[in-house]
Amino acid sequence: MKTNKFIVALVLITFFVVSFITNILGPIFPSLVSDFDISLALAGFLPFSFFAAYGVMSIPAGILVDKYGEKWVIIAAFLMAFSGSLLFALFPTFAMAMLSLFLIGMGMAMLQVAINPLLRVAGGEENFAFYSVSGQLLFGIAGTLSPMVFSYFVSQLNAPAASGFTAVAQSVVPSNMPWLSMYWLFAIMSICMIMLVSKVNLPKVTRNQQESVxxxxxxxxxxxxxxxxxxxxxxxxxxxxxxxxxxxxxxxxxxxxxxxxxxxxxxxxxxxxxxxxxxxxxxxxxxxxxxxxxxxxxxxxxxxxxxxxxxxxxxxxxxxxxxxxxxxxxxxxxxxxxxxxxxxxxxxxxxxxxxxxxxxxxxxxxxxxxxxxxxxxxxxxxxxxxxxxxxxxxxxxxxxxxxxxxxxxxxxxxxxxxxx
CATH class of the missing domain: 1.20.1250.20 (MFS general substrate transporter like domains)
Structure with missing residues (x-):
C-alpha cells in the first residue's frame, strides 16, 4: 500500500494538538483552585468533567465515524474543542470551566477514535507500528511543551513590553488570570486545524476487527x-x-x-x-x-x-x-x-x-x-x-x-x- 505522507503528517500533528490541549490541566490546577476560591474536592471535578466526557464519548464516537466518516468527525471534534476553549476564555467561571472541559473532552475522544485507523490506512499496515509510536512520542513532546508555553505566557503577560500573541492576549485576558491565555491559544489551534482538515481529501478507511464498533x-x-x-x-x-x-x-x-x-x-x-x-x-x-x-x-x-x-x-x-x-x-x-x-x-x-x-x-x-x-x-x-x-x-x-x-x-x- 502506498504511503500518503501528507495524511500521516496531518494525523501526527493531530496527536500533538490533542496532547498540547489535554495536558495543560496539571499546570493550571493551582491557579483554578486559588482564582475560583474552591476546595480541592470541588476542584477535582474539573479533570473529572474532562475525563467523564472522554469516557462517555469513546463508544458513540466510533458509531459517528462509521456513519459520517473520519473527516467530518475530526472537524466536529475540533469544533467542540474550539467552542469549549472560547467559552471559557470569554466567561472564566467555575461552571463554565466544567462545561468547557466537558466539550474539549468530547472532542479529544472523537479525535482519538478517528485518527488511529486513519493512520493505519494512510501509512500502510506494515508501517503502522512505527507511525503509532511516532504519534505517541509527539504526544509526549506536546505534553512537555504545553506547561513550558504556559509559564512563558504567564511571565510575558506580566511584562510591560509584551509583543506578538502576548500583546494581543493582554487586551483580552484578565490581568489576574494570565493562565487564561492558554485557552485563547487552544481556540486558535482548533480553528486552524478545522481549516486545514476541511481542505484535505482523506482516504477511505475500512475498519478492522480491532477498530469496529x-x-x-x-x-x-x-x-x-x-x-x-x-x-x-x-x-x-x-x-x-x-x-x-x-x-x-x-x-x-x-x-x-x-x-x-x-x-x-x-x-x-x-x-x-x-x-x-x-x-x-x-x-x-x-x-x-x-x-x-x-x-x-x-x-x-x-x-x-x-x-x-x-x-x-x-x-x-x-x-x-x-x-x-x-x-x-x-x-x-x-x-x-x-x-x-x-x-x-x-x-x-x-x-x-x-x-x-x-x-x-x-x-x-x-x-x-x-x-x-x-x-x-x-x-x-x-x-x-x-x-x-x-x-x-x-x-x-x-x-x-x-x-x-x-x-x-x-x-x-x-x-x-x-x-x-
Missing part, C-alpha cells in the same frame, strides 16, 4: 466476562494514578515546599510528561526481552517507590521523584490495553470501547484525592488513593492470563545454541 448484545456478552471487568477497572486505575499525580503535584510542591506553581511547579509537570515519554522508549525495549506482565510489576513497584520519595523526601528529592513517577507510569496504559485485548478471543473493537469508558472511573480519582485532603487537612493522605490504584495495577501482573503472550527475543537461548 460492536452491537449491544456483544457489549452485554463482554460485560459478563470477569477479565473484561477487571481490565476496565485497571484502565480506571491507570487514569486515576496519572491524573492524581499530574494534577496534585504542583499544589503539593506549592503548599509543602513553597514552589511557585506558575513557573517552577509548571516546569516539574513538564518534566513529568517528558519522563513519561522517555519511559515509553525504554518500555518498548523491555517488552521485547521480558513478559509484559513482569515489566508491569517492575514499573508499578518503582512508581510506588518514586511517589513515596516525592511525598516524604526533601524538596530536592520531590523535584526529582515526581517526574520519575511519570517515567514509571509510561508503560502501564499500553501494557494493560494489550493484555486486555489478548485476554479475549474476539470483538476487540468493542473491548477497546469498554476499556476507554473506564476513563470515567479514573477521572473520579482527582475529586476523591481532593476530598480526603479537605477532610484531613493533610496533603499526603489524599495521595493514599493513588497508592491503592498503583497496587491494583501491580496485581495485574500476577492475575492476568492472556491467551497470547507478547513475543520476546530469546537472547540466552540464541547464545546457547550458537555456542553448541
Amino acid at each position: 460492536g452491537t449491544l448484545s456483544i457489549y452485554k456478552h463482554l460485560l459478563s466476562n470477569k477479565q473484561v471487568i477487571l481490565f476496565f477497572f485497571a484502565i480506571a486505575a491507570y487514569v486515576g494514578s496519572e491524573q492524581g499525580i499530574a494534577n496534585f503535584m504542583s499544589i503539593y510542591l506549592q503548599q509543602a515546599h513553597g514552589i511557585d506553581p506558575l513557573t517552577q511547579g509548571a516546569g516539574v509537570v513538564s518534566q513529568f510528561w517528558l519522563m513519561l515519554t522517555l519511559g515509553c522508549i525504554l518500555g518498548l525495549g523491555l517488552v521485547k526481552i521480558l513478559d509484559s506482565r513482569v515489566v508491569l510489576i517492575m514499573f508499578s513497584t518503582a512508581a510506588i517507590a518514586a511517589l513515596c520519595f516525592a511525598l516524604f523526601g526533601s524538596v530536592e528529592t520531590a523535584l526529582i521523584a515526581f517526574p520519575l513517577t511519570g517515567f514509571f507510569l509510561s508503560v502501564m496504559w499500553s501494557i494493560i490495553f494489550s493484555l486486555a485485548l489478548n485476554s479475549v478471543k474476539a470483538h476487540h473493537g468493542s473491548v477497546a470501547g469498554i476499556l476507554c469508558t473506564g476513563i470515567i472511573g479514573g477521572g473520579l480519582a482527582s475529586p476523591l484525592v481532593g476530598l480526603i485532603i479537605d477532610l484531613t487537612g493533610n496533603l499526603k493522605s489524599g495521595m493514599l488513593v493513588v497508592f491503592i490504584l498503583l497496587v491494583y495495577i501491580c496485581s495485574i501482573g500476577f492475575w492476568a492470563k492472556p491467551l497470547v503472550a507478547n513475543k520476546t527475543i530469546k537472547i540466552f537461548n540464541k547464545r546457547a545454541s550458537s555456542v553448541s
Whole structure:
C-alpha cells in the first residue's frame, strides 16, 4: 500500500494538538483552585468533567465515524474543542470551566477514535507500528511543551513590553488570570486545524476487527466476562494514578515546599510528561526481552517507590521523584490495553470501547484525592488513593492470563545454541 505522507503528517500533528490541549490541566490546577476560591474536592471535578466526557464519548464516537466518516468527525471534534476553549476564555467561571472541559473532552475522544485507523490506512499496515509510536512520542513532546508555553505566557503577560500573541492576549485576558491565555491559544489551534482538515481529501478507511464498533448484545456478552471487568477497572486505575499525580503535584510542591506553581511547579509537570515519554522508549525495549506482565510489576513497584520519595523526601528529592513517577507510569496504559485485548478471543473493537469508558472511573480519582485532603487537612493522605490504584495495577501482573503472550527475543537461548 502506498504511503500518503501528507495524511500521516496531518494525523501526527493531530496527536500533538490533542496532547498540547489535554495536558495543560496539571499546570493550571493551582491557579483554578486559588482564582475560583474552591476546595480541592470541588476542584477535582474539573479533570473529572474532562475525563467523564472522554469516557462517555469513546463508544458513540466510533458509531459517528462509521456513519459520517473520519473527516467530518475530526472537524466536529475540533469544533467542540474550539467552542469549549472560547467559552471559557470569554466567561472564566467555575461552571463554565466544567462545561468547557466537558466539550474539549468530547472532542479529544472523537479525535482519538478517528485518527488511529486513519493512520493505519494512510501509512500502510506494515508501517503502522512505527507511525503509532511516532504519534505517541509527539504526544509526549506536546505534553512537555504545553506547561513550558504556559509559564512563558504567564511571565510575558506580566511584562510591560509584551509583543506578538502576548500583546494581543493582554487586551483580552484578565490581568489576574494570565493562565487564561492558554485557552485563547487552544481556540486558535482548533480553528486552524478545522481549516486545514476541511481542505484535505482523506482516504477511505475500512475498519478492522480491532477498530469496529460492536452491537449491544456483544457489549452485554463482554460485560459478563470477569477479565473484561477487571481490565476496565485497571484502565480506571491507570487514569486515576496519572491524573492524581499530574494534577496534585504542583499544589503539593506549592503548599509543602513553597514552589511557585506558575513557573517552577509548571516546569516539574513538564518534566513529568517528558519522563513519561522517555519511559515509553525504554518500555518498548523491555517488552521485547521480558513478559509484559513482569515489566508491569517492575514499573508499578518503582512508581510506588518514586511517589513515596516525592511525598516524604526533601524538596530536592520531590523535584526529582515526581517526574520519575511519570517515567514509571509510561508503560502501564499500553501494557494493560494489550493484555486486555489478548485476554479475549474476539470483538476487540468493542473491548477497546469498554476499556476507554473506564476513563470515567479514573477521572473520579482527582475529586476523591481532593476530598480526603479537605477532610484531613493533610496533603499526603489524599495521595493514599493513588497508592491503592498503583497496587491494583501491580496485581495485574500476577492475575492476568492472556491467551497470547507478547513475543520476546530469546537472547540466552540464541547464545546457547550458537555456542553448541
